[in-house]
Amino acid sequence: MSRSPAGPARLSAPARPPVPAGGPGRPRATAWIVLLLTVLGLGAAFALGPADATTTRATGTALPAGSQSAEVAEILRALPTGAAAPAIVVYSTTDGSPLTDAQRTLITERATALGALGLAPEAARPRTVQDRVATVAVLLRTDAPDDRNTAAVDRIRRTAAADLPAPLRAEVTGGPAFRADIAQVFAGADVSLLIATASVVAVLLLITYRSPVLWLVPLLVVGAADRTAGLLVGALAPHAGVVVDASAAGILSVLVFGAGTDYALLLVSRYRDELRLTDDRFTAMARAWRGTAPAVLASGTTVVLSLLTLLAAQLTGNRGLGFAGAVGILTAMAFGLLVLPAALVLPGRRLFWPLVPEVGEPVAADRRGVWARIGRAVAGHPARTVAAGSAVLLLLASGALGLHTGLAQSDSFRRTPEAVLGQRTLAAVQPAGSAAPLTLTAARGAADRVLDAARQVPGVASVTQGPATDRYATAQAVLTAAPGTAESDRTIERLRTDLGRIPGAGALVGGQSAEAYDTARADAHDTRVVVPLVLAIVLAVLVLLLRALVAPVLLVATVIASYFAALGASWLLFRTAYHFPALDANVPLLSFLFLVALGVDYNIFLIARTREDTLAGHDTRRAVLRALASTGGVITSAGILLAAVFAVLGVLPLITLTQIGVIVGIGVLLDTLLVRTVLVPALVLLTGRRFWWPGRPEDRVAARPR
Numbered sequence: 001m002s003r004s005p006a007g008p009a010r011l012s013a014p015a016r017p018p019v020p021a022g023g024p025g026r027p028r029a030t031a032w033i034v035l036l037l038t039v040l041g042l043g044a045a046f047a048l049g050p051a052d053a054t055t056t057r058a059t060g061t062a063l064p065a066g067s068q069s070a071e072v073a074e075i076l077r078a079l080p081t082g083a084a085a086p087a088i089v090v091y092s093t094t095d096g097s098p099l100t101d102a103q104r105t106l107i108t109e110r111a112t113a114l115g116a117l118g119l120a121p122e123a124a125r126p127r128t129v130q131d132r133v134a135t136v137a138v139l140l141r142t143d144a145p146d147d148r149n150t151a152a153v154d155r156i157r158r159t160a161a162a163d164l165p166a167p168l169r170a171e172v173t174g175g176p177a178f179r180a181d182i183a184q185v186f187a188g189a190d191v192s193l194l195i196a197t198a199s200v201v202a203v204l205l206l207i208t209y210r211s212p213v214l215w216l217v218p219l220l221v222v223g224a225a226d227r228t229a230g231l232l233v234g235a236l237a238p239h240a241g242v243v244v245d246a247s248a249a250g251i252l253s254v255l256v257f258g259a260g261t262d263y264a265l266l267l268v269s270r271y272r273d274e275l276r277l278t279d280d281r282f283t284a285m286a287r288a289w290r291g292t293a294p295a296v297l298a299s300g301t302t303v304v305l306s307l308l309t310l311l312a313a314q315l316t317g318n319r320g321l322g323f324a325g326a327v328g329i330l331t332a333m334a335f336g337l338l339v340l341p342a343a344l345v346l347p348g349r350r351l352f353w354p355l356v357p358e359v360g361e362p363v364a365a366d367r368r369g370v371w372a373r374i375g376r377a378v379a380g381h382p383a384r385t386v387a388a389g390s391a392v393l394l395l396l397a398s399g400a401l402g403l404h405t406g407l408a409q410s411d412s413f414r415r416t417p418e419a420v421l422g423q424r425t426l427a428a429v430q431p432a433g434s435a436a437p438l439t440l441t442a443a444r445g446a447a448d449r450v451l452d453a454a455r456q457v458p459g460v461a462s463v464t465q466g467p468a469t470d471r472y473a474t475a476q477a478v479l480t481a482a483p484g485t486a487e488s489d490r491t492i493e494r495l496r497t498d499l500g501r502i503p504g505a506g507a508l509v510g511g512q513s514a515e516a517y518d519t520a521r522a523d524a525h526d527t528r529v530v531v532p533l534v535l536a537i538v539l540a541v542l543v544l545l546l547r548a549l550v551a552p553v554l555l556v557a558t559v560i561a562s563y564f565a566a567l568g569a570s571w572l573l574f575r576t577a578y579h580f581p582a583l584d585a586n587v588p589l590l591s592f593l594f595l596v597a598l599g600v601d602y603n604i605f606l607i608a609r610t611r612e613d614t615l616a617g618h619d620t621r622r623a624v625l626r627a628l629a630s631t632g633g634v635i636t637s638a639g640i641l642l643a644a645v646f647a648v649l650g651v652l653p654l655i656t657l658t659q660i661g662v663i664v665g666i667g668v669l670l671d672t673l674l675v676r677t678v679l680v681p682a683l684v685l686l687t688g689r690r691f692w693w694p695g696r697p698e699d700r701v702a703a704r705p706r
Contacts, residue, residue, distance in 0.1 A: 027282035031342035038339050042224060045231045053233035053249040053324055063515055064314045064522035068496065072510025073142070075441045076474070079467050084119055085175040085512065086137035087153055088435055089160045090422040091126075094167040098131040103168050111136045113159050117152065129429045136160075140176045146183040146246075153180035157418070173422030173435045175512040178409060181417035183246075185654045196648045197257045198223060204641045208265070214351050217343050218264035225335035226256040229328040240323055242311075248321040250652070251660075255594075256328040258645040259303065262601055262638040263336035267292045269634045271344060275357040285345040293337055294545070295608040299601040300333040302541045306597035309533040313526040315519065318586070363630070371632025371677070375625040378682050385682035389674055393561045396670075399568030404582035406520055407655060408484035409436070409512075411581055414653040423482070431461035433479030433488065438495070439466070439511035440475040446505035447473035457498055459491030476511075483513040492517050523585040531592060535560075538600050545604065546611060547695040554683050554691070555603045562675045563595050566667030573662065584656040591663040598642065599668065602635045602676040610684065614697045624684040632677050639672025 063070040076083040091107050093099065099107075107126050115124030118138035128134045140152050153176055160170035198219065205215035229252060237244045244252075270292050274284035307329065310322025349356050378385050410420045423435040440463070442450040447468070454463045459480055466474035477495070481487035492514055499507035535556060542552035567588070574580040606624075609631050613623035646668070649661030684691050689698050 027286075028346070031346050034338060034342040035346075038224070042228065045228060053230040053237075053244050053252055054246055063316075064518050065316075067518035067522070068508045069510040069515040069518045072439055072441050072508050072514070075472050075508070076439065076510075077143070078469055078472070079474070083142045084139045085142050087118075087140050087156050087172055087176040088174040088422065088426070089114060089136040089138065089156065090171045090173060090425050091134040091136075091160075092132060092169060092171075092425050094169055096132065097167070099128065099134060099168075103165075104128065104134065106164075106168070107134045107136070110160065114138050114156060117155055117159060129426075133425060133429045135426065137174075142175065146179070149176055150180040150183050153177050171418055171422030171425055173419045173426065175436055177419040177422065178436075178512075181413070181419045182654070184417070185413075185652055192652070194226070194253055197253055197645055200644045200648055201257055201261055201641060204637070204644060205261070208637045208641075209268070209352075210355060211352055213347075213353065214268070217347075217351065218261060218268065218340060221335050221340045221343055222257055222260035222264060222332070224339070225260050225332050226253050226328075228335070229256050229324075229331040232331060233324045233327050236327065237320065237323060242320045242323045243316050244320040244324050245317060247657070248317065248324050250657075251321060251649075252324045252328045254645055254649060255325050256332050258642040259300070259329055259598065259601070260332035260336055261641055261645075262598075263292075263296050263300070263332065264340055265634050265638045265641070266295065266605060266631075267336065267340060268344065269631075272352065272357050273363040273630070275349060275352075276359060276361040276363055279359055281345055281348050285341050289337070289341055291612070295604050296333060296337060298541060298545045298608065299604040300329055302538055302600050302604070303329045303597040305537045305541070306534045306593060309530045309537065310526070310593070312529050312533065314522040315526060315586075318526055318589075321590070367629065369629060369633070371636075372625070372629040374632065374678065375628040375681060378678060379621070379625060379685055382682040382685040385678060386686060389679035389682065390561070392674065393565040393670070393679075396565035397561070397568040399572040400564060401568075403567070403571045405585050405588065406484070406486065406489075407580075407582050407584040408482060409516060410482060410484070412584070412655050414655055414658060427482065431478050431480045432482035433461065433513065436483040436512040438477040438479065438492070438509055438514055440477055440495075440499070440507065440509055441472050442499070442502075442505045442507040444468055444471060444473045446502060446507070447475075449502050450499055450505050450507050451475055453498055453502060454495060457491065457494050459487065459494065477509075479513065484516045488513050489517050489520070520585040523589060527589040527592075530589060534593060534596055538596060542600075542603070546607060546692070548692045550687065550693045551607060551691050554687075555600070555607065555680065558675050558680060558683075559596050559599055559603070562599060562667055562670045563592055565670055566595060566663050567591070569666050569670075570659070570663040573666075574659065578658075580655060580659070583659055587656060587659045587663065590660055591667070594646070594660070594664045595667040595671075598664075599671045599675075602639065602671055603680065605631050605635055605638075606676055606680060607684075611692075611697060614692075619698055620689050620691055621685050624681050628677065628681050635676055636672055639668050639676075643668040643672070 063073060073083050091099070091103075093103075104126075111124050111126045114136050115121035115138065118124060118140060120139045124136050124138055126134050126136050138156055140149065144152070153172060157170070157172045160172060164170060201222070202215060202219050205219060209215050230249065233244055233249075233252065267288060271285055271288040274287045275281065278284050278287075304326045307322045307325040310318045313319050313322070344351065410423055413420065426434050440450060440454060447465070450473070451463055451465060454460055454475065454477055461478045461480045463478075464476045466476055468474060479488055479491050481491060492509060495509050499505065499509065538559065539552050539556050542555055543549065546552060571583070574583070606627055609627035610620070610624045613626045614620055618626060643665040646661045646664040649657040652658075689696070692698075
């Protein structure tokens with residue numbers, strides 16, 4: 001009777017060459033030199049480099065190049081007030097009662113003080129709507145840095161609300177107020193994210209290693225990599241022509257900690273195994289490094305190239321994130337392959353106390369651990385495993401049916417800020433678009449025709465003439481729909497179409513709502529461009545690494561399946577638990593990028609080890625079971641840690657980052673617990689040596705001289 005693919009109960013390790021005699025003086029000196037140079041380099045970078053990774057203090061304000069909203073913003077800079085937008089002070093009563101004469105008199109007096117805080121004091125005249133709400137518009141520059149805009153809005157809020165008698169209240173909304181509230185989300189975000197991320201990594205490393213000391217080494221090395229990456233991005237981004245804002249800087253730390261810790265887990269696991277095969281810790285580390293470096297380089301290169309595809313994006317924020325992330329992963333690789341080995345090897349075996357590896361103990365592939373048992377179970381029914389795993393992914397992916405993208409501005413926060421409250425108060429008594437009017441520009445001679453045409457467009461509540469220059473006339477158009485909604489987007493499309501037909505007008509539609517519309521369209525363009533590039537890069541790297549075609553195609557198929565499963569499961573969670581109305585337009589692209597680029601790490605860790613064991617003399621089916629026993633624990637630990645690190649994005653009260661964190665977290669857990677450790681081994685067991693086609697690693701072993 002033939003044996004199952006699981007093979008004998010104990011799988012022996014490949015034979016090792018004898019350990020050469022001689023002292024470890026040179027390796028020890030090299031390790032000390034690496035650590036010393038690292039400390040000196042960090043000191044110099046902190047002393048001479050930029051403070052952090054950000055190169056702009058304006059978060060999320062860059063517009064897609066060539067869009068109408070960007071052209072309008074450029075035209076507005078020629079006006080006497082420059083590019084400006086109103087911060088709208090909304091006065092109302094907490095009980096909904098009409099404003100009294102005394103309250104109106106107070107609002108009129110307060111309007112004088114508010115006008116002095118803006119660019120055009122004469123424009124800050126109170127307007128009463130339905131006797132229940134009064135508004136005062138304070139004009140502010142839109143091209144000011146975040147800190148200046150936030151300070152200006154804070155002054156307006158303090159002045160508007162100072163010593164108001166109950167039940168009168170003041171709420172400040174409008175474009176500058178929304179921008180200030182978003183900036184508040186990222187105020188101190190780098191510190192909060194760093195503390196939360198480092199804490200999560202520390203706890204999970206402590207649980208993984210069950211050592212009071214060992215966890216500190218990778219944590220300190222990855223922490224140093226994170227700070228180095230931030231300094232490098234801040235110094236290099238201006239020369240690369242990209243802009244890195246606070247949101248990209250926050251995600252940078254998550255990427256460095258996630259990927260850097262993955263690389264550390266892989267190296268430490270291999271180093272522990274090698275210490276069971278030799279007395280010399282320097283020889284053990286050299287072997288561990290040779291075994292892990294190809295996988296780390298391949299996975300890191302895949303992530304770097306995938307992130308760099310964002311340089312082809314239209315959105316400035318996406319390009320900045322791609323550049324920052326690529327520099328961060330390169331830094332994590334450098335620290336993982338150069339600094340971490342030196343930091344691990346110098347303390348010796350006692351670093352693993354109390355679970356110190358001893359020579360002669362079985363390596364991970366030969367142990368009867370949980371992943372060896374799972375491997376034997378999969379080997380018994382590989383076809384059923386593939387069918388069951390595929391069914392689970394398909395079922396989860398079906399949750400994405402009915403998925404909506406395009407989050408309205410007022411729905412972007414997990415905790416409702418004052419700008420949203422003011423917008424809701426205003427929307428109750430006048431058109432919902434009043435807090436963020438569109439800006440129309442046209443040739444001065446065509447101003448009247450443009451105004452008349454704009455007033456005829458369905459969805460436009462009112463059009464008011466604005467300031468003009470010798471070349472351009474401007475107007476403010478208020479829509480009936482709230483900014484960022486589907487109705488608002490359709491009205492913007494109709495406006496641009498109808499105004500574009502006016503001969504010689506050169507009419508353009510910009511302003512806050514149009515900017516959100518153009519950004520969403522740029523997101524769609526970036527998705528169409530970046531997704532195929534990322535898949536092509538992942539496939540090409542896997543082909544080069546594995547010297548095969550069947551294996552890369554199967555692995556990329558599992559990557560795509562796990563992404564859609566994560567998206568479907570997350571959408572169900574968002575609708576039932578979080579009650580999010582839609583995904584932000586940028587979330588599907590960034591989630592895909594992070595899941596595919598980082599998820600392929602686990603494919604590479606598992607299949608590279610499978611190929612290594614195949615070349616060491618095992619047939620493909622036995623090799624994948626050995627690889628699963630060796631790397632299953634590493635992949636599980638790394639995946640849980642990476643999912644937890646991305647979940648840290650939820651500490652920021654911005655729905656976009658929460659959505660990215662949840663989707664990537666769920667996707668990584670699916671990769672870790674189902675796809676890489678159950679479904680992929682089952683696919684290898686089903687295909688056998690055909691998995692490597694057209695390569696023949698088993699034939700190379702058979703042809704090797706004995």
